[in-house]
Amino acid sequence: MTQKEVLQEYLLRLADSDMILGQRLSELTGKAPAVEEELAVMNVALDLVGQARNWYEYAAELINDGRDADKLVFLRDAHEYRNLLMVEQPNDDYAVTMARQFFFDVWHYFTLKSLVNASDERVATIAAKAVKEATYHLRRSSEWVKRMGDGTEESHRRIQDAFNLLWRFTGELITPDEVDHAMFKAGIGPDPEQLKQDWFGMVREVAAQATLTVGEEDAWMYMGGKRGEHTEHLGHILAVMQFLPRAYPDATTW
Amino acid sequence: MTEHEPSSVDVLIASDRVPANARPELLTEDAIWALLDKVLDPEVPAVSVVELGIVRDLSWDGAHLTIDVTPTYSGCPATELIEELIAEAMRAAGIRDPQINRVLTPAWTTDWITEEGREKLRAFGIAPPEGSASKMSLLGADEVIACPLCGSTHTERLSEFGSTACKALYRCLDCREPFDYFKCI
Numbered sequence: 264m265t266q267k268e269v270l271q272e273y274l275l276r277l278a279d280s281d282m283i284l285g286q287r288l289s290e291l292t293g294k295a296p297a298v299e300e301e302l303a304v305m306n307v308a309l310d311l312v313g314q315a316r317n318w319y320e321y322a323a324e325l326i327n328d329g330r331d332a333d334k335l336v337f338l339r340d341a342h343e344y345r346n347l348l349m350v351e352q353p354n355d356d357y358a359v360t361m362a363r364q365f366f367f368d369v370w371h372y373f374t375l376k377s378l379v380n381a382s383d384e385r386v387a388t389i390a391a392k393a394v395k396e397a398t399y400h401l402r403r404s405s406e407w408v409k410r411m412g413d414g415t416e417e418s419h420r421r422i423q424d425a426f427n428l429l430w431r432f433t434g435e436l437i438t439p440d441e442v443d444h445a446m447f448k449a450g451i452g453p454d455p456e457q458l459k460q461d462w463f464g465m466v467r468e469v470a471a472q473a474t475l476t477v478g479e480e481d482a483w484m485y486m487g488g489k490r491g492e493h494t495e496h497l498g499h500i501l502a503v504m505q506f507l508p509r510a511y512p513d514a515t516t517w
Numbered sequence: 518m519t520e521h522e523p524s525s526v527d528v529l530i531a532s533d534r535v536p537a538n539a540r541p542e543l544l545t546e547d548a549i550w551a552l553l554d555k556v557l558d559p560e561v562p563a564v565s566v567v568e569l570g571i572v573r574d575l576s577w578d579g580a581h582l583t584i585d586v587t588p589t590y591s592g593c594p595a596t597e598l599i600e601e602l603i604a605e606a607m608r609a610a611g612i613r614d615p616q617i618n619r620v621l622t623p624a625w626t627t628d629w630i631t632e633e634g635r636e637k638l639r640a641f642g643i644a645p646p647e648g649s650a651s652k653m654s655l656l657g658a659d660e661v662i663a664c665p666l667c668g669s670t671h672t673e674r675l676s677e678f679g680s681t682a683c684k685a686l687y688r689c690l691d692c693r694e695p696f697d698y699f700k701c702i
Contacts, residue, residue: 299676299686306678313592317621388622392591395624395702396682403677 269445270383271325272345273452275335276442276489277374278318279346282336283497284367285311286504287354296357303403307364310396317389337508341497348488349432351497355425358418361407362425366466368401370436373461377453386451405469412473423475430477434484437462442489544610549575549582556606560595560681563641566603570629573620582607583616587625590682627701638699639665644687646701662698664689674698 264272288308295301319332330338349367354360375397378390411422439447439455446452463480470477487493508514544552553575554567566572566586574585584603588596600617607615627646630638635645647660663670669691679686684697 299678302680302686303676303678306682309592309594309682310590311592313588313590317591389591392588392621392624395626396590399677399700399702406677 269442271322272442273446274318274322276345278315279344280350281311281315283346284350286500307400314393321385337505341493342491346488347435348485348494356421358411358421358425361404362429365404365408366433368404369462369465372397372401373458374453382450408469409473412475426475431485435486552606552610556602559598563637564634568631568634582612583618585618585620587620589625644698646699648701662687665696666694667692
């Protein structure tokens with residue numbers, strides 16, 4: 264891959280993870296456990312979709328084949344999506360929704376914090392905006408993890424179950440592949456080793472305060488999302504998300 | 518479109534908005550800023566886009582006006598509408614094809630909300646951001662937020678997020694009213 268192709272690939276990963284998690288959270292519209300949570304979840308989803316658009320617009324300029332941000336979102340199939348497997352997992356119990364958010368937010372926060380200093384000016388610009396939003400997301404999700412973990416017996420059991428269920432998808436967040444290494448070398452992406460340390464540091468710190476147990480670092484992990492190999496859930500998300508633009512191509516008013 | 522006071526250089530023919538002002542490029546930058554200060558934020562109509570600090574710059578290039586605007590949040594759904602409202606206000610003043618330039622850097626911060634803007638927010642029932650965005654800690658304690666209605670500092674946060682992305686939801690424990698807090702970012 265050329266340097267430009269690596270950057271395209273990396274931008275699509277950032278965009279797709281934001282987009283798919285935004286779509287997942289949007290499924291809770293009208294169904295969140297409390298009205299305050301509904302507002303919060305929708306706002307987080309809105310931030311993520313907005314960030315996704317910024318990444319997609321840059322990716323579309325580099326790809327330069329006539330596709331814009333909308334076409335990248337609505338007209339690619341599951342194997343072309345580059346999101347982390349974590350974000351496509353179902354909302355399930357609200358403890359699962361919050362555990363998924365927490366694991367993602369910690370990764371997102373440290374990744375964006377590093378991208379603020381990227382040698383690529385456009386990347387740095389988008390990240391500088393997004394990191395402020397991601398900071399709020401992390402504040403909220405870490406508070407929920409602590410509140411549930413250090414709450415009642417029931418809430419503790421459920422968030423611990425959620426940690427156990429989702430642990431198998433955490434490895435992908437912090438295991439670099441050739442694209443991650445190339446982006447680091449180019450002065451754009453975060454130092455993979457540093458990211459891993461930061462991620463574990465914060466996850467362990469919050470888990471300790473929440474009286475929760477985290478999995479082993481060398482546990483068996485599901486990976487492949489970054490290469491387009493997804494769990495069965497992504498196809499269902501895309502079926503819902505892409506139906507309208509595929510059924511009515513080139514419609515300009517919904 | 519946004520209302521503004523007509524002035525000697527700025528008289529409109531209401532029917533088709535063709536301006537009587539034939540030389541809009543003669544409007545000074547101060548006059549443009551004054552026009553912009555009449556454009557209200559559609560989601561928080563208590564403050565103007567200038568008071569909110571999202572208009573970053575403006576420049577004349579011959580007869581061509583460019584205005585730099587920055588969104589509050591990446592996903593702010595009002596971004597396009599605000600840009601259109603600004604363009605509309607400029608066209609109403611007789612400026613042809615105003616260029617609205619969306620800039621992301623430096624990222625918007627609540628530190629840019631003017632003092633006047635903060636007072637207007639409070640009067641509108643929204644607690645203005647407390648403290649400085651740069652000094653906010655990641656997982657630290659929350660700022661004490663005063664109730665915009667009764668002034669009590671005996672308040673609690675209900676949710677990190679409120680009716681829009683830029684606000685959090687609080688409740689006053691003295692007057693018992695819920696209120697929005699404009700988050701510090």
